[in-house]
Amino acid sequence: MAASLQLINLRPFRSHSTSLPNHHSKRLTIRCSKSYNITLLPGDGIGPEVISVAKKVLNLAGSLEGVEFKFKEMPMGGAALDLTGVPLPEETLNTAKESDAVLLGAIGGYKWDKNEKHLKPETGLLQLREGLKVFANLRPASVLPELVDASTLKKEVAEGVDLMVVRELTGGIYFGKPRGFGTNENGEEIGFNTEVYAAYEIDRIARIAFETARKRSGKLCSVDKANVLEASMFWRKRVIAIAAEYPDVELTHMYVDNAAMQLVRNPKQFDTIVTNNIFGDILSDEASMITGSIGMLPSASLGESGPGLFEPIHGSAPDIAGQDKANPLATILSAAMLLKYGLGEVKAAERIELAVLDTLSRGFRTGDIYSVGNKLVGCKEMGEEVLKSVNTKTPASV
Numbered sequence: 384m385a386a387s388l389q390l391i392n393l394r395p396f397r398s399h400s401t402s403l404p405n406h407h408s409k410r411l412t413i414r415c416s417k418s419y420n421i422t423l424l425p426g427d428g429i430g431p432e433v434i435s436v437a438k439k440v441l442n443l444a445g446s447l448e449g450v451e452f453k454f455k456e457m458p459m460g461g462a463a464l465d466l467t468g469v470p471l472p473e474e475t476l477n478t479a480k481e482s483d484a485v486l487l488g489a490i491g492g493y494k495w496d497k498n499e500k501h502l503k504p505e506t507g508l509l510q511l512r513e514g515l516k517v518f519a520n521l522r523p524a525s526v527l528p529e530l531v532d533a534s535t536l537k538k539e540v541a542e543g544v545d546l547m548v549v550r551e552l553t554g555g556i557y558f559g560k561p562r563g564f565g566t567n568e569n570g571e572e573i574g575f576n577t578e579v580y581a582a583y584e585i586d587r588i589a590r591i592a593f594e595t596a597r598k599r600s601g602k603l604c605s606v607d608k609a610n611v612l613e614a615s616m617f618w619r620k621r622v623i624a625i626a627a628e629y630p631d632v633e634l635t636h637m638y639v640d641n642a643a644m645q646l647v648r649n650p651k652q653f654d655t656i657v658t659n660n661i662f663g664d665i666l667s668d669e670a671s672m673i674t675g676s677i678g679m680l681p682s683a684s685l686g687e688s689g690p691g692l693f694e695p696i697h698g699s700a701p702d703i704a705g706q707d708k709a710n711p712l713a714t715i716l717s718a719a720m721l722l723k724y725g726l727g728e729v730k731a732a733e734r735i736e737l738a739v740l741d742t743l744s745r746g747f748r749t750g751d752i753y754s755v756g757n758k759l760v761g762c763k764e765m766g767e768e769v770l771k772s773v774n775t776k777t778p779a780s781v
């Protein structure tokens with residue numbers, strides 16, 4: 384194997400094996416079947432396209448490891464708004480809560496953007512994250528050797544980049560109150576939001592980040608805006624307090640504006656980054672272009688208990704939706720994260736990671752990561768090629 388996707392560097396901190404504990408899996412392998420309930424939320428735009436491909440890959444990798452899945456597809460986002468009038472129907476949230484893991488495509492699109500006061504597909508996504516209490520969002524960004532030429536950065540700057548953005552996901556300005564629309568003292572229309580963090584919210588995400596950094600290279604950078612914002616000053620104070628529990632991890636701090644610049648100047652200075660909800664959203668999109676495309680970046684959103692939520696970091700890409708142009712690899716790699724972090728099925732996850740690397744090394748590229756000399760394929764064909772690799776490549780550890 385030419386490279387690791389570095390998804391494995393972090394041990395799952397919560398396992399959801401519904402039947403047999405992980406330490407038995409070696410003896411049981413294919414002969415004894417484990418079964419998991421997976422909620423699929425295809426959503427909008429390219430969401431259904433990438434989910435349909437990732438579902439097949441998940442199924443195949445699982446079956447090769449004696450793991451089977453019962454999938455339940457539920458409406459979410461704009462699709463749910465059109466169907467039921469709300470972006471996250473109660474039944475969808477309940478099904479998600481009762482399952483072992485949730486795989487989401489993407490939500491949103493031009494159609495629902497028109498009225499700023501109208502309930503949006505995005506509201507449903509925030510309600511889902513809040514409802515599942517998945518406060519820790521892990522967004523790995525690694526430059527794969529096969530894709531160095533797809534990076535927006537020079538080869539010597541991009542080569543070897545391996546980052547983990549730990550994004551706080553259920554607090555901050557996305558959820559702070561007061562929020563809304565109103566008028567100011569001059570009677571002018573205003574819109575407002577509130578950035579607010581309680582100590583417990585910072586402490587728990589900081590601990591996840593320190594644990595993550597400890598299992599990787601031992602370096603953690605906390606990104607904030609503590610030169611200006613009180614919520615950020617408090618963030619820094621709590622991160623420093625939690626650092627006392629992790630003397631072996633080297634902690635640094637950086638203002639977000641500098642971090643945005645440093646990420647493209649010299650990304651290899653970073654290993655694990657911990658940051659708040661909105662900065663993590665922005666920095667992870669930026670990091671995706673170091674790796675070649677936003678179509679490559681998966682994510683895992685985890686809480687203290689209950690099912691994890693797994694989704695690509697990209698959106699519904701309305702500009703390419705319905706054209707079979709979407710890169711499904713971010714969703715396929717999110718399925719690998721689901722196996723690893725959500726279910727503790729590390730071997731099946733490795734099969735997917737290896738298959739993605741193999742497909743890329745065989746030269747298959749969707750448009751977003753295409754370079755001359757490679758084979759340009761659509762979303763479905765990329766999926767078919769990954770399936771072939773899952774069938775033919777076995778990780779050394781299996």
Ligand SMILES: NC(=O)c1ccc[n+]([C@@H]2O[C@H](COP(=O)([O-])OP(=O)(O)OC[C@H]3O[C@@H](n4cnc5c(N)ncnc54)[C@H](O)[C@@H]3O)[C@@H](O)[C@H]2O)c1
Nearest residue numbers: 489490491492677678696697698699700702703709710751
């Ligand atoms: N988690 C989510 O569901 C999520 C995340 C981000 C944005 N959104 C929503 O998606 C909608 C569109 O947002 P946007 O345009 O700002 O961001 P986007 O991520 O959907 O698209 C940005 C650009 O990246 C491209 N792109 C994205 N995913 C790709 C893929 N898999 N393969 C190839 N190209 C890809 C798109 O074609 C577009 O040019 C909005 O409604 C937004 O709120 C949803």
Ligand SMILES: CC(C)[C@H](C(=O)O)[C@@H](O)C(=O)O
Nearest residue numbers: 491505508509664696697698
């Ligand atoms: C769609 C939106 C609510 C979401 C976010 O801001 O968290 C998206 O950008 C993401 O990165 O998952």
Ligand SMILES: [Mg+2]
Nearest residue numbers: 664665668696
């Ligand atoms: Mg985003």
